[in-house]
Amino acid sequence: MSTFAPYPPPSLETAEHPEQLRRVAIEPLSRVEGHGKVTLLLDENDRVHQVRLHIVEFRGFEKFIQGRPYWEVPVMVQRLCGICPVSHHLAAAKAMDQIVGAHPLTPTAEKVRRLMHYGQILQSHALHFFHLASPDLLFGFDSDPARRNIVGVAQAHPEVAKKGVLLRKFGQEVIRVTAGKRVHGTGAIPGGVNKSLSLAERDALLKDIYQTIAWCREAVHLARRLYEQNPQLYNEFGRIDAHQLALIRADGAMDLYHGGLRARSRDGQTLFDHLDYNHYWEHIFEEVKPWSYMKFPFLRALGPEAGWYRVGPLARVALCDFIPTPFADQERREFLAWAEGAAAGSTLGTHWARMIEMLHAAEVIKDLLHDPDILGEELVTRGERQERGIGIIEAPRGTLIHHYRVNEEDVVTRCNLIVSTTHNNQAMNESIRQVARRYLDGRRLTEGLLNHIEVAIRAFDPCLSCATHALGRMPLMVELIDAQGRSVDRLTRDASAAC
Amino acid sequence: MAEAGKLRVATTSLAGCFGCHMSLLDIDERLFALLEKVEFDRTPLTDIKHCGPCDIGIIEGGVCNAENVEVLREFRKNCKILIAMGACAVTGGLPAQRNHLDLGACLQEVYLTEPGLVNGQIPNDPELPLPLDQVHPLHEVVKVDYFIPGCPPSADAIWKFLTDLIAGRTPRLGHGLIEYD
Numbered sequence A: 001m002s003t004f005a006p007y008p009p010p011s012l013e014t015a016e017h018p019e020q021l022r023r024v025a026i027e028p029l030s031r032v033e034g035h036g037k038v039t040l041l042l043d044e045n046d047r048v049h050q051v052r053l054h055i056v057e058f059r060g061f062e063k064f065i066q067g068r069p070y071w072e073v074p075v076m077v078q079r080l081c082g083i084c085p086v087s088h089h090l091a092a093a094k095a096m097d098q099i100v101g102a103h104p105l106t107p108t109a110e111k112v113r114r115l116m117h118y119g120q121i122l123q124s125h126a127l128h129f130f131h132l133a134s135p136d137l138l139f140g141f142d143s144d145p146a147r148r149n150i151v152g153v154a155q156a157h158p159e160v161a162k163k164g165v166l167l168r169k170f171g172q173e174v175i176r177v178t179a180g181k182r183v184h185g186t187g188a189i190p191g192g193v194n195k196s197l198s199l200a201e202r203d204a205l206l207k208d209i210y211q212t213i214a215w216c217r218e219a220v221h222l223a224r225r226l227y228e229q230n231p232q233l234y235n236e237f238g239r240i241d242a243h244q245l246a247l248i249r250a251d252g253a254m255d256l257y258h259g260g261l262r263a264r265s266r267d268g269q270t271l272f273d274h275l276d277y278n279h280y281w282e283h284i285f286e287e288v289k290p291w292s293y294m295k296f297p298f299l300r301a302l303g304p305e306a307g308w309y310r311v312g313p314l315a316r317v318a319l320c321d322f323i324p325t326p327f328a329d330q331e332r333r334e335f336l337a338w339a340e341g342a343a344a345g346s347t348l349g350t351h352w353a354r355m356i357e358m359l360h361a362a363e364v365i366k367d368l369l370h371d372p373d374i375l376g377e378e379l380v381t382r383g384e385r386q387e388r389g390i391g392i393i394e395a396p397r398g399t400l401i402h403h404y405r406v407n408e409e410d411v412v413t414r415c416n417l418i419v420s421t422t423h424n425n426q427a428m429n430e431s432i433r434q435v436a437r438r439y440l441d442g443r444r445l446t447e448g449l450l451n452h453i454e455v456a457i458r459a460f461d462p463c464l465s466c467a468t469h470a471l472g473r474m475p476l477m478v479e480l481i482d483a484q485g486r487s488v489d490r491l492t493r494d495a496s497a498a499c
Numbered sequence B: 001m002a003e004a005g006k007l008r009v010a011t012t013s014l015a016g017c018f019g020c021h022m023s024l025l026d027i028d029e030r031l032f033a034l035l036e037k038v039e040f041d042r043t044p045l046t047d048i049k050h051c052g053p054c055d056i057g058i059i060e061g062g063v064c065n066a067e068n069v070e071v072l073r074e075f076r077k078n079c080k081i082l083i084a085m086g087a088c089a090v091t092g093g094l095p096a097q098r099n100h101l102d103l104g105a106c107l108q109e110v111y112l113t114e115p116g117l118v119n120g121q122i123p124n125d126p127e128l129p130l131p132l133d134q135v136h137p138l139h140e141v142v143k144v145d146y147f148i149p150g151c152p153p154s155a156d157a158i159w160k161f162l163t164d165l166i167a168g169r170t171p172r173l174g175h176g177l178i179e180y181d
């Protein structure tokens, strides 16, 4: 080992002498949504010195939303992410409710939006668990990569694959009848919704809801069984001790559409509770690191070093006092009690928690389908016009923050977004460093070992697509030549140059 | 290469939102019928990291950085038929809204002057691929054989298109299947 590179380095974030080390990249990350890569730096003895999850793409939504009329925003921002478009649609619509002073919404508007949101939770959790993550869990982390996908699952476990596809379909259908279209619909508008359900639409969903709930219960049991088959591995794999953050309803219940912010430290202390989310910006700051376009949020009171936290299914199931639907709450209690809480803090326990939430979503959908308000005709309200609008919602992957300013001409002048995956940025980095230390360090790297890193990332279900909304810069010079050999685009190192 | 009688298909998302891939999955249980006819190469659903020789390549999203260019060229080189799926691939789509902006000023704002930032700086690590100053549609970089408009194109449109292609017919999207939203 080199005399210049002491081992082990204190954190695997930054190697002291990167120039002496060998680089291994996992690129692109597969079976996750969006674009990202992981780089590892290793010495000649295969000891790991640096591990980083990079977000490599940039888009610029926060900027080009500025100058648009506010009512366009809920439709535009969906194009941040085709996997959870409804989350962005609704977070923006909630912010715009404040702009138009619509408080409270009509019962019909509120319930149709909730229906849309829980449809989204159901379809996204199904997609994540069955289509993306289940191959690792069913076949093993270093199983044959040619089979380690949903096609392999369809061959080996056809019933599992079929139910996954049909669960996702049901969630997408709930979205279609509430938003007009499965991907990038238009259901929510500032102050309400533009449609409610027809009787025929409701009855079509009612026909399938009990089957859906039954399959969701099976899915929870499948996730649990997979965990129990290898408890030691599942308990320890990528485990991190993290503070946690989620929206919670006023009575302490899980509520994925609305609530106040609750944060609890890694040792169980309440950091804040029922915090009015209009003040989120006093409590959550963000750090920039030069190697990722994704920022690193932290709880301001604890500072950038210690203040990072986890959001998403694991945080929500652990932070709420109860889940307000019976089957899911029963599963929550069993999950928390399992091996004295071992699963409730483990990275791979997130899959189990995710399936509990999927079951909860199906139960909420059932209750809403029985509520006559979803057929109502009072769709929109208006009140006193405001300049600032903040909308926060629990997206499938965690807390999602939209924050806008709108001037008297109805034009957006400022936009700040903190998406779920960004909240989990440091948590994911810590988790893959733990995996690298534990399973990769000092070993010859194989495809199967590298997949271990991706297994940890997949547990968070990151939506790297959402996380690329920020803008980046161009560090060097490059020329883009078209198929005919003509120059189409050219870049320079200077970020201040015209671009 | 493909198993006998099956077409090999690769898909990827460049500067897109994955919504077009979601729409592809919205064929629902028809997915299993599709798998009788095709097998997947690189796609977001498989762990194949580089596109190999394929019959059909389907691309979502436009081209916004140097890495997108590389992946697109790899697809063109390996795929007999290349399809631009969705508004972003066909025109650049919503991400191309940034084409009229001054990138320097945007960067300043997002990474330096926004409130609540610590360590404000513009990310510039060599691991981050070079962003292009404009978002380009695919056909400005490589030859594209088919374009499917829509944001995203509907599952039925994608299904009709693929089944035509697989059956050896010229794909035709009739009334109701072509949408420009």
Ligand code: SF4
Pocket (backbone or CB within 6 Å): A079, A082, A183, B015, B016, B017, B018, B019, B020, B060, B061, B085, B086, B087, B088, B089, B093, B094, B150, B151, B152, B153
């Ligand atoms: S065309 Fe629409 S759905 Fe497809 S990638 Fe672009 S924004 Fe997403």
